[in-house]
Amino acid sequence: MSLGVLTNVAAINAENSLNSTQNSLNTVLEQLSSGSRINSGADDAAGLSIVDGLAANQAALTQSAQNAQNGVGLLQTADGALSQVTSLLDRAVTLATEASNGGLTTAQSTAADTEFQSIISQIGSIGSTTNFNSTGVFNQAAGTNFVLTDGTSAGLTTITSAATALTSASIGGQAFSAGTDNLLTTAAAGTTLTDITTAISGISAERGAIGANINQLNAASNVASTESVNLSAAQSSIQATNFGQATSDLAKFQVLDQTGISALAQANSTQQEILKLLQ
Numbered sequence: 001m002s003l004g005v006l007t008n009v010a011a012i013n014a015e016n017s018l019n020s021t022q023n024s025l026n027t028v029l030e031q032l033s034s035g036s037r038i039n040s041g042a043d044d045a046a047g048l049s050i051v052d053g054l055a056a057n058q059a060a061l062t063q064s065a066q067n068a069q070n071g072v073g074l075l076q077t078a079d080g081a082l083s084q085v086t087s088l089l090d091r092a093v094t095l096a097t098e099a100s101n102g103g104l105t106t107a108q109s110t111a112a113d114t115e116f117q118s119i120i121s122q123i124g125s126i127g128s129t130t131n132f133n134s135t136g137v138f139n140q141a142a143g144t145n146f147v148l149t150d151g152t153s154a155g156l157t158t159i160t161s162a163a164t165a166l167t168s169a170s171i172g173g174q175a176f177s178a179g180t181d182n183l184l185t186t187a188a189a190g191t192t193l194t195d196i197t198t199a200i201s202g203i204s205a206e207r208g209a210i211g212a213n214i215n216q217l218n219a220a221s222n223v224a225s226t227e228s229v230n231l232s233a234a235q236s237s238i239q240a241t242n243f244g245q246a247t248s249d250l251a252k253f254q255v256l257d258q259t260g261i262s263a264l265a266q267a268n269s270t271q272q273e274i275l276k277l278l279q
Helices: 009-034 045-100 106-129 159-163 186-239 243-277
Strands: 145-147 153-155
Touching: 009 243, 045 106, 045 186, 106 186
Parallel strands: none
Antiparallel strands: 145 153
16 A cells, blocks of 8 residues: 555544444443443333333233222221221110110110110211212212223222211111111110111121222232333343343453554554655
């Protein structure tokens, strides 16, 4: 090849190689410092698209699991309230059984009825004041559901009937009337005892249905959490830096960077030889 000063091809080639090496070196350093193999679309466009999609799915699943747990919390609150109602009704059974035996005086029957009416009032208060996240538990609209990200819904299909289970007119599906449900006479106490027993049965049915819904929501939450973990693992396998490979590349590009600088310096010095021809 003839000597010339207009174009130093060797230097241009050395410079291009050095630029490529330094770009690769910068990329490896970024991967090592961030822990991520993909830091921009230029690193891996297809991989970035997959990672972003997985991240979105994982976020949705995490919220789905939280939605299910919120539902569990509400239903557990309802179950706890119904448990207290059952305890109050158990006391009402004791009073009604005592009054229906006919061995009480008028004053004693009146006292028993006063306590019984107080129990009914307390149950009504439980129904109106029990709340979850500042929302009345027994005021849920019909068909209320906790919708999950996969399109299914873990429904409060029994909360509607539970909502009507604690009102001033109905307990566990059994209506109580102030005119007839009392413990003032033996006959009235017997009728009231039957109504109380029916109410206890209704409350038990409600609690069983609520328990089934709690199990359904817990299962949905577990499934969402498991799917989230699997997606996280898949995302990591695509995005995370392979430190073994990256450190190996770092050593390679550091050596190439140093030799590239030396080669460029050598190529630039070659043209200096032309000056000797002019001496």
